[in-house]
Each structure stands twice: as structure tokens, then as C-alpha cells.
Amino acid sequence: MTQLSFSAGRLLALYEKVAEAPDAVSRLRRFVLDLGVRGKLVEQDPADEPAVELLKRIAAEKVRLAKAGEIMKPKPLEPVEEPLFVVPMGWIWTRLGNIAAYIQRGKSPKYTAADGAPVISQKCVQWAGLDLTVAKQVTLDSLAKYEPIRFLRENDLLWNSTGTGTIGRVIRLFEPPDKLVCDSHVTVVRCLGVDPEYVRTWLRTDHVYGVIEERAAGSTNQVELTSQMANNQPVPLPPLAEQRRIVAKVEELMALLARLEAARDQREATRDRLTAASLARLTAMKARAEQEKGKAGLPAGSEPHDDAFPARFALDALPALTARPDQIGQLRQTILNLAVRGKLVKQDPTDEPASELLKRVAAEKARLLKAKMVLRQKAPSSDPDYAIATLPSGWKGIALGDLLNFVTSGSRGWSEYYADSGPFFIRAQNIRFGQLLLDNLAHVQPPSNSEGSRTQVAKGDVLIVITGAGVTNPAILEREIGEAYVSQHVGLARPTDPKISWWLLLCLMADHGGRFELVERAYGAGRPGLNLDNIRSLTIPLPPLAEQHRIVAKVDALMALCDRLEAALTIADTTRARLLEALLHEALAPVSTAEREAAE
Known part of the structure; x- marks a missing residue:
């Protein structure tokens, strides 16, 4: 009985249904x-010679080759008692060793730096084929000692035998150079009487490679x-003529999928460029508005900009600019950059300017110093290379x-002070980008001297990772957690006025707010890390206190919107993946007689 063929048209129709699934093309392959x-x-063609007859001929040929001394005498292999699935009529389950003249891992060669052979x-x-540019060299003397059967031949299959990420890869060899051999990490499969590309097709399936x-x-x-595992690998064997039809159809459909993947990659690249350009345009909106005011003879920041902008940004731009969960990070950074440049909320000319806030902060610091409640710190010095060119009215560029x-x-x-209970100990791993993780804090019993109290944290403290993989990651201690200290890998910055901590x-967190400078300081030279002066001298913008609070509230609202959008996109991806699996399962289901007759 024949089986309906799976045409390029059917594959294309299936692709159209699942094209937006994250791994649609790889799954379809x-x-x-x-x-x-x-x-x-x-x-299937009833006129094809059954695979069982093909196996008989292969077995007879192996006996002949063994008598001629061209191959080793074949060892009998156990029949496949529990096949993975039912095969069509005319097929048979066999083992790889039964349809191969030679299966063997290479030797451990004697390497040389020059004057050798690959x-x-x-x-x-x-997967793309054989890459001899990364091949090592084996000495010609040792190569002369190889048995002739080990030299690779046209149509040999090379099957990686070791290495996470490389094991299981299999390629077919075309036009090998003379006396080319494998090392002990590659198994050679030399097929006999069957289409080697069909065998390679089987070895690439999840039934073999995936496992x-x-x-x-x-x-x-x-x-x-x-080599024993390779010899005993079960293989579903079709008639030889059908093997060739299968190989041709696989090549046809794989070429179609390659074209679809290339088209999708181009669409994604175009979408990414559009998203980046749109976000850059959002960031530049206010700058152009200020330029237009200058042309009209109005001072920059002379009037509040339209508050409809953030509403349009939040409600209209966010969904349009993002189509994948991975794009949300770029969107979040754009929001932060808009915030620290005064482009997210309306400026109010009645707000007390930042210069007055600075005066109050300076007065409070002087009072604390006089009362000996804090120690005198090294005076910060902003780097002129990072000076902020333009700021809204009422803002000021300062050193952190x-x-x-x-x-x-x-x-x-402090490792000697670790304990099972007691005060908390905040380490670098507790600090993520903008978030302090309090559910896995260590405990310490700190020393009683001033060195212990010096590193104790308080509500409103800003914490920054200063060494290690998470260097520059910031967070804030937003609530009281009791007695707690920081590790040597964490910088503790205590604002004079806790009300400015969130700003x-x-x-x-924002590249335009100081993060860019901070990252450059951390990764400028040598091992990534920050010193305390890197933090003190960081150039940041300072808005009026009232505007800070409005900006922080707007950022919170937009970040919540980003969270919802990210969750929706993730759910959509999951739904597409499930649809893909369901459609593939349906396509693998047996075709009914009625469906077959209707198709014919």
C-alpha cells in the first residue's frame, strides 16, 4: 500500500502556520x-525489491570481501527485537553493522607541528561539512604504519564519538585527499550496498543524534x-530505490527550509533595525523640540513639553516596537535614558531647582561632619570628558x-565570621541589575570593632558590585531588614538625603545617566573592577526633587507595562511552540484511506 508523499507545498503550508515559533525552522528540519x-x-512502490532481499545481498558481499581479505570477518549481530516505531511494508529493522563494511574509531596519532599530513x-x-583548516598534523612515519583500510574513502561517514556539543555530528565525505585518517575521537562508517546519505539521514534524526x-x-x-555502540545502532532500512527517493526529497525540503530561514533572518534583521531606529528616535524627540525652540527664539526648557508624549509612548509605542521577549531589554534601557534626560515627564517651572537641593545636602553633610556622625570623604572630581552637554531647566550636572x-x-x-544565623551579609550574587535579592542572604557574626559597624547598611543605601562577573550592577536597599553588612565585593553609597536614593x-542603570561612564571605568584596563573614587566621581544629572519623584513614578509604571508585554510575548512564544508540536504530531499520524483517496 502506498503512502502519501509529503510535498514542498505541504511543508510550506505548515511553515506558514508556525513561522513565528522561536525554533520553527530547526524543528521542521x-x-x-x-x-x-x-x-x-x-x-512506497510495491515494485521495489524488499529490504530483506537487499540485506541478503549485502551479507553475501561481506562474506566475499572477508574471504578476499579486504574486510574483517563479520560478526553476527542480534536482531532488533524492540523497534522504535513501525516501518512500512517492504522495510526492515536491522543494525548499522549489518549494512557497513567497516565501522571503526580512528587511532591516537603521533602529532607533528610541520611536514605531516592532516x-x-x-x-x-x-554540520556544514568537513573543515580541514582546523586539522592537526600527523607524522608521515606514523602514517606509513596505518593499515590501508583506515585510509578514508569517498562516501565514508564520519561520526563524532566524543565531546559535549560535538558528539553525534555526522557528515559524508566527498573526494578525500590521499591517506587521510581520523583520530580516536571520530568513528568511520563505511556503508555497503545502501545509500550512505540515507544512513546519514537516519543518524541525524532525534532518534539517534538527539539521544x-x-x-x-x-x-x-x-x-x-x-565502535560497539555504532555497530549495534538500529536502523530502519527501506528498499534501495526508496532510500534514494527519500534522500532526494529530504534534500529538496531542506533547501526550501534554508530559503525560508534566510528570508526569516532577513525579516528579523529588518525588524531589529526598525526597532533600534524607532527607540533612537524616541530618545531624540526632545532634542529636536529644543532645537526648534531655539530657532523660534525661545530659551531651551522655557516651557513644559506636552505630557501627551509619555502617554503615547506607553500606550502606542511599546507594543509596536517589540515583537520578541529579547527586545524588551532594549526598550527598558530606552525608558531609563528618556528618564534621566528629562524626556519622560513634564517639567514644572515652579519646582525648586536642583541647585537648592544641593545646598541643603551640603549643609546636612557639614552638620554630620561637625557632629562626627560621618567621616570626611575624599572630595569628588567629575571627569570633564563625561560632562553633560545639555540639561533641562532647573537641572544640574554633578558628581555622584x-x-x-x-x-x-x-x-x-570576613569568611571567618560566617554563621548559620545572625545579621545578614549582602554579597555580590545578591545584587542583580536594579534588584536586590533578599531571599538567599548569608549570615555573619561580625567583629565588635568599628571595622564591623563601618560596613553596616541602612534603608536607602545604594549598593554596587565592584568586582566579579556582576561588576557595575546596582541595587537599592528599599526597606529595613535589620542588622546587615556588605561583603568586600560590594560598594556601599549612602545618600545624604534618602529621598534621592531612587533617582x-x-x-x-541608565547609560545616559552615568552607567556608560561607570562601565568604562570598570572595564577600562586589566581585570574588571571599580574603586571607590570611580563611584564618587561619576557624572550624573540632578533634577529638582519633585521632578525626581515624578520621573521615578513614571518609570515604575512603564517598567510594569514592559513586564506585562514581556509576559505576553513569552506566552505567545509558548503558544506557538505548542501549536508547532501539535501540527507536527498531526502530520505524523497515519493517513486514512478516505484522505488518501481524496488526495488521489
Whole structure:
């Protein structure tokens, strides 16, 4: 009985339904392979010689080759008692060793730096084909000792046998150079009497490659594909003529998927460029408005800009500018940059200017110093290279240290004070970008001297990772948590006025608010890290206090909107993935007689 073939048109129709699924093309590639080795990709022809007859001829040829001394005497292999799935009529389950004249891992060669011959390692076996540019050299003397059967031939399959991320890759060899060999990390499969490309198709399916890759990725020890495992690998074998039809159809559909993938990549690249350009345009809106005021003879910042802008931005721009969850991060940074440049909320000319806030902060710092409640800190000095060119009316560019009572970091050598209970200990791993994780804090029993009290945190403190992988990550201690201290990898910046803490956090998160300078300081040279002067001297913009509060509230609202949008996009991706799986499952279901007759 024939099976309906799976045409390019059917694949294209399926792709149109699931094109937006995150891994649509890669999943469809695996689907095509699966259809092929199940006999669901091309029609079966009752006139084809059954695979069992093909196996008989292969067995007879192996006996002849063994008598001629061209191959080793074949060892009998156990029949496949529990096949993975039911195969069509005329097919048979067999083992790879039954349809191969030679299966063997390469030797461990004697390498040389020059005047040798290339040897294939697992790095040379790429899905795109053989890459000899990364091949090592084997000495010509050792190569002369190789048995002739080990030299690679046209149509040999090279099957990676080791290495997480490389094990299971399989390629077909075309026009190999003379006396080319593999090392011990690659298995050679030399097919006999069957289409080697069909065998490669089977070895690329999830039934084989997926299982090997999963086992390698999930193991703490190195997983190896031994020659014995390769010999005993079950294979669903169609008649030879059908093998060739399957290979041709797989190549046709894979070429179609390659074109679809290229078109999708181009669409995504165009969409990414459009998103980036749109976000850049949003950031530049106010600058153009100020330029227009200048042309009209009005002073910059002379009047509040239309508050309809943030509403349009929030309600209209956000969904239009993002189509994937990974784009939300770029959108969040745009919001932060708009915030610290005064482009997110309306300016109010009646607000007390930032210069008055600075005077109050300076007076309070002087009072604390006189009362010996804080120690005198090194005076900050802003870098003129990072001076802020233009600011809204009432704003001021300052050094971060102008707003702080002190900047310090945790003490070294506190590992001896770790405890099962007691005061909390905030470490770098507790600080994410803009977020302090309080659910996994360590405990310490700190020393009783002043060195302990120096690093104690308080509500409103701004914390910055100063060494390690998360360097420059900022967070704020937004509520009382009791007695707590910071580690040596965390910088502690205490604002003189706790009401400005949230504004400082925005500046440390926004590229235009000071983060760009902070990152450059951390990664400027050598091992990434910040010193306390890097923090004190950071150039930041300072708005009036009332405007700070309005900006922080607007940022909170827009970030919540981003959270909802990100969740919706993630749900959409999950839904598409489920639809893809459902459609693939449906496509693998048996075709009914009525459907077959209707199609014919």
C-alpha cells in the first residue's frame, strides 16, 4: 500500500502556520528527517525489491570481501527485537553493522607541528561539512604504519564519538585527499550496498543524534560513542530505490527550509533595525523640540513639553516596537535614558531647582561632619570628558559623591565570621541589575570593632558590585531588614538625603545617566573592577526633587507595562511552540484511506 508523499507545498503550508515559533525552522528540519526515516516522506512502490532481499545481498558481499581479505570477518549481530516505531511494508529493522563494511574509531596519532599530513578530529566534523583548516598534523612515519583500510574513502561517514556539543555530528565525505585518517575521537562508517546519505539521514534524526546529544549534555562524565555502540545502532532500512527517493526529497525540503530561514533572518534583521531606529528616535524627540525652540527664539526648557508624549509612548509605542521577549531589554534601557534626560515627564517651572537641593545636602553633610556622625570623604572630581552637554531647566550636572555621606566597601577576610544565623551579609550574587535579592542572604557574626559597624547598611543605601562577573550592577536597599553588612565585593553609597536614593539608582542603570561612564571605568584596563573614587566621581544629572519623584513614578509604571508585554510575548512564544508540536504530531499520524483517496 502506498503512502502519501509529503510535498514542498505541504511543508510550506505548515511553515506558514508556525513561522513565528522561536525554533520553527530547526524543528521542521528535524521533522523532515523524521518523516523520511518513517516512510512518510515519499510514496512506497510495491515494485521495489524488499529490504530483506537487499540485506541478503549485502551479507553475501561481506562474506566475499572477508574471504578476499579486504574486510574483517563479520560478526553476527542480534536482531532488533524492540523497534522504535513501525516501518512500512517492504522495510526492515536491522543494525548499522549489518549494512557497513567497516565501522571503526580512528587511532591516537603521533602529532607533528610541520611536514605531516592532516588528521581529522571532532573539530573538523561540522554540520556544514568537513573543515580541514582546523586539522592537526600527523607524522608521515606514523602514517606509513596505518593499515590501508583506515585510509578514508569517498562516501565514508564520519561520526563524532566524543565531546559535549560535538558528539553525534555526522557528515559524508566527498573526494578525500590521499591517506587521510581520523583520530580516536571520530568513528568511520563505511556503508555497503545502501545509500550512505540515507544512513546519514537516519543518524541525524532525534532518534539517534538527539539521544546521544542529550546523554552527553546531561552527564558529568565524558560520554563516548564506541565502535560497539555504532555497530549495534538500529536502523530502519527501506528498499534501495526508496532510500534514494527519500534522500532526494529530504534534500529538496531542506533547501526550501534554508530559503525560508534566510528570508526569516532577513525579516528579523529588518525588524531589529526598525526597532533600534524607532527607540533612537524616541530618545531624540526632545532634542529636536529644543532645537526648534531655539530657532523660534525661545530659551531651551522655557516651557513644559506636552505630557501627551509619555502617554503615547506607553500606550502606542511599546507594543509596536517589540515583537520578541529579547527586545524588551532594549526598550527598558530606552525608558531609563528618556528618564534621566528629562524626556519622560513634564517639567514644572515652579519646582525648586536642583541647585537648592544641593545646598541643603551640603549643609546636612557639614552638620554630620561637625557632629562626627560621618567621616570626611575624599572630595569628588567629575571627569570633564563625561560632562553633560545639555540639561533641562532647573537641572544640574554633578558628581555622584556630592550627594553622598560616604562611599565604602565591605572588609576583607570576613569568611571567618560566617554563621548559620545572625545579621545578614549582602554579597555580590545578591545584587542583580536594579534588584536586590533578599531571599538567599548569608549570615555573619561580625567583629565588635568599628571595622564591623563601618560596613553596616541602612534603608536607602545604594549598593554596587565592584568586582566579579556582576561588576557595575546596582541595587537599592528599599526597606529595613535589620542588622546587615556588605561583603568586600560590594560598594556601599549612602545618600545624604534618602529621598534621592531612587533617582541615583536610575542614573546607575541608565547609560545616559552615568552607567556608560561607570562601565568604562570598570572595564577600562586589566581585570574588571571599580574603586571607590570611580563611584564618587561619576557624572550624573540632578533634577529638582519633585521632578525626581515624578520621573521615578513614571518609570515604575512603564517598567510594569514592559513586564506585562514581556509576559505576553513569552506566552505567545509558548503558544506557538505548542501549536508547532501539535501540527507536527498531526502530520505524523497515519493517513486514512478516505484522505488518501481524496488526495488521489
